Amino acid sequence: MLVEIRVSNFALIEDLTLRFKPGLNVLSGETGAGKSIIIGAINLLLGERAATDQIRQGEEGAFVEGIFEGPALCLPEIETLLEEAGIENGETLIVAREISRNGRSVGRVNGRAMPIFFLKELGGLLVDLHGQHQHQSLLRPGYHLELLDLFGGERAAAARRRVESLFRKRQELRERLAELGHDSAERERRMDILSFQINEIREARPDPDEEERLLREEKILAHAEKLKELVAGAYNEIYRGDERRAVPAVLDALAASQSRLEEAAQIDPELAPLVGMLESASAQLEEISFTLRDYQAAFEYNPAELAAVQKRLEQLRILQRKYGETVAEVIAFGQRAEEELNRLQNSESLARELEEEIAAVSRQLEEASCQLSSLRREAAAGMEPLLESALQELALPGARFTVCITEEDNFTVRGRDRVEFLFSANPGEEVKPLAKIISGGEMSRVMLAIKTIFAGQERIPTLIFDEVDAGIGGAAIQAVAEKLALLAVHHQIICVTHSPQIAAMADHHVRLYKELSGERTKTRAEPLNPGERRAEIARMLDGAEIDQAGLQHVDSLLGRAERFKKEARSETV
Secondary structure, three states: OEEEEEEEEEOOEEEEEEEOOOOEEEEEOOOOOOHHHHHHHHHHHOOOOOOHHHEOOOOOEEEEEEEEEOHHHHOHHHHHHHHHOOOOOOOEEEEEEEEEOOOOEEEEEOOEEEOHHHHHHHHHHHEEEEEOOOOHHHHOHHHHHHHHHHHOHHHHHHHHHHHHHHHHHHHHHHHHHHHHOOOHHHHHHHHHHHHHHHHHHHHHOOOOOHHHHHHHHHHHHHOHHHHHHHHHHHHHHHHOOEOOOOEOOHHHHHHHHHHHHHHHHHHOHHHHHHHHHHHHHHHHHHHHHHHHHHHHHHOOOOHHHHHHHHHHHHHHHHHHHHHOOOHHHHHHHHHHHHHHHHHHHOHHHHHHHHHHHHHHHHHHHHHHHHHHHHHHHHHHHHHHHHHHHHHHHOOOOOOEEEEEEEEEEEEEOOEEEEEEEEEEOOOOOOOEEHHHHOOHHHHHHHHHHHHHHOOOOOOOOEEEEEOOOOOOOOHHHHHHHHHHHHHOOOOEEEEEOOOHHHHHOOOEEEEEEEEEEOOEEEEEEEEOOHHHHHHHHHHHHHOOOOOHHHHHHHHHHHHHHHHHHHHHHHHHO
């Protein structure tokens, strides 16, 4: 539920904090006190469009923050939405919205910046706001179907899940069939291309490891003369030396050094280890010289071999330009091409199999849709008298309510049914779609009637009603007040009202008022204690000076309200 809202620099509000409680919360005040401003601020939290003229005059930006708590935060749909957005869901959810003069609007959830559409989606799970101009959902047939299925309970829900599953399965099968292609000429053209690509790769017989080996061979062969010269020079320096420059071989020089060290070691035994090290070095050099000699003897430069290596490398590069950056990618391309060719070669038989499966699923879908439609008609038959009864209790004794179910030409995930609520406020008048005939006052009562029969099923924790009493009076006001009290057993209700009967039903009452501070007008709010509440309801009765008779009337309203709430809540225990 919404436990607190803080508003800064929004319209007439400089800085205002409102706290709400479970049950029925009433906001009252004289016309222009700022009640609609509070609703506008809440709308911002719910992702509604922001406007710069909402910012308090002289300020650069406005800020609204709402704090939500309670078990509703653990509902699967809320947890899933927050998890997908990477937002940690704890015991408290803080939703904020900031708007600036430059038109910038920023939404935050638990301190994390989120797009406004996310606020709208989240807000729709947390709050259901109804006002004189905010009943659009009741005018949409799509919403009517959702309400009917909700009324149908688990049986309707299970039938709908089956329809959805079969519908999606058929869509998947149709997509697979489309992938096979129905154009035989196109299929043949594609098979020819694949065959050419496969044969080109097969004939080349690429090896994922050969490119590295070929590049190494190319380098050696391309520098054969230089390589042979360097190896011969190294061998000669180790084994033969340079007679022209009187430079002895490295091995001869080491042998001379070893002889001198052996003689020195006889004088100083500590030099003996060095003799062994020279012996090891001489042996290693001799081994190196033998290896260099054998390398020279085996080395043969063949220009044809270099040409062959370069030709093979060019062949691989052609394949790489066509089918992949590496030889491994070329091989993988060939494998995929073979798989696709195999599918196309067998496409006719696969197509027949898929068509048979689609036909079978279509029959199942038709059967499931008929079953769902039957359950919907059964639910409609139960829903209509309940709504008519609720409307009678709301001072619409002649009202008729009909759930019209018609069959569409095509299936959707919700079946083939189109559901629309039809309404007539007066006896003898034909029932017609809500959007065509219903007035504001009638809409409020229809909405309340619907909310009442769904009170225990609807999962949205907070319902907000903005002047639900507008356009109605007399006995209807008392009936509306009682329906709000009943809803408050299952939901947190926040209601902006001018009605003393509704105010008398409140569990928590806040008065909004304006005050002049300096040269600026500010909206203020104060929670009312029992005595203050008594006086406020008396003001709401006639606006005149409060007298004893008025207070007695208020006490009568309060007593009646308490008796009704006590009885209503005892019945739900």
